[in-house]
Amino acid sequence: MKQSIPKGTRDFSSTEVAKRNYIFSVVKKSFENFGFQPIETPSFENSSTLMGKYGDEGDRLIFKILNSGDFLNKVESKLLVEKNSKKITSQICDKALRYDLTVPFARYVVQHQNEIxxxxxxxxxxxxxxxxxxxxxxxxxxxxxxxxxxxxxxxLQEVEFVQLYDAVFDRLGLKGTTIKLNNRKILSGIVEVIGAKSKLVDFTVALDKLDKIGKEGVVAEMLEKGISQIAIDKVAPLFNFKGTNEDKLTSLEQMLIDSEEGLKGVEELKFIVKSIKELGLFSASLEIDVTLARGLNYYTGAIYEVVAPKEVKIGSIGGGGRYDDLTGIFGLQNVSGVGISFGLDRIYLVMEELGLFKKVELPKPKILFLNFDESESLEKVKAVKTLRENDIKSEIYPDIASSNKQQKKQWKYATTREIHFVVTSIKDNKLTIKNMQTGEQSFLAIHQLIDLVK
Structure with a gap:
């Protein structure tokens, strides 16, 4: 049978892992530079922790984990006959793989609130x-x-996150990213003034798909969800909002004159835009996008989305926003939060397409001992031990070369892995060393080799 992996998953080669680790290191360094500290949460959570936090579409995309043992034994026969998958799922799956890191983080905060x-x-x-x-x-x-x-x-937290996005992408050499900004209060204000307040979730989920399905697709979905054509006509200007950030904010003020919540959202964006204008950005641009909705129910204030440079068609490479009520669903009230996320996998693809990866150094030994003579093997192993004790990456080729062909194989191994120094033999405590970059050969004691390498 031909071996394969599940769709939507990938194997990573050593080179790919090294490139990904490079991105991780830049992001991690920036996080810590801004004062953030690391935590980790389990890969799976109780289903009750995750379900109902992302809206219907999010719930549908959560991977459920079947209960151990005879999981069908406790399901009512009636449900099995009806083939009602939603009701059955709740009885046979009480755990699920995490959909994002934000909801598990909210659970973490509530659970560890006395330690934080x-x-x-x-x-x-x-x-x-x-x-x-x-x-x-x-x-x-x-x-x-x-x-x-x-x-x-x-x-000020929202302002810092714009700066953090800019700092990370600038350090990665990813110039020309656009940080899109909106506010859920503005969206709430819009549905209020068009008389569709009860349809906020349907409105935002549809609007968030504008880049994917276009204006016609968004309008069709809104109509399907019960939002009237009259209401949709009132928000038509949103689809073609133009001008500077200040122009857009002025237009929004006029549109939302009768919505207190909407105007509050405008004021919040004004503060962020003005602050960033005074602080300046390295290479990203900040753009008000009134169609940005982000289809997650827990956002309550500012929302972000980062778009890659125009020459790469890949969608968003980051996003986030303010959530005032998320910990409240787990019992901890009045704890406001705001956060952002970097999409590592998409960032990797963008950098690969733009040729932004410098030569990535793969983990490899600095010194390789070839294994041509069995009588020298133990001495070489001792030398490798000494080098490692001095934090010099070293290894010995494991198999003895009993023929000229096998010796050539060991030399090829050293060349392919781009090893800097190769030791061929040890006699009278002197190592025969070849510098693979210059071709120069020397005879050194182990302490002299350590000095040379260091």
């Missing part, structure tokens, strides 16, 4: 899983790199 100093700034770099349809830049297993602050409602 607020405001709590955490970062988390771990894989998540979604039962989505695989396509370019969209996987079923992928890494998220999240940074969140809980316990502060200050808009």
């Amino acid at each position: 100093t607020f405001p709590f700034k955490r970062y988390q770099i771990q894989p998540v899983w979604r039962a989505d349809r695989p396509q370019k830049g969209r996987f079923r297993e992928f890494y998220q790199c999240d940074a969140d602050v809980v316990g502060s409602s200050s808009l």
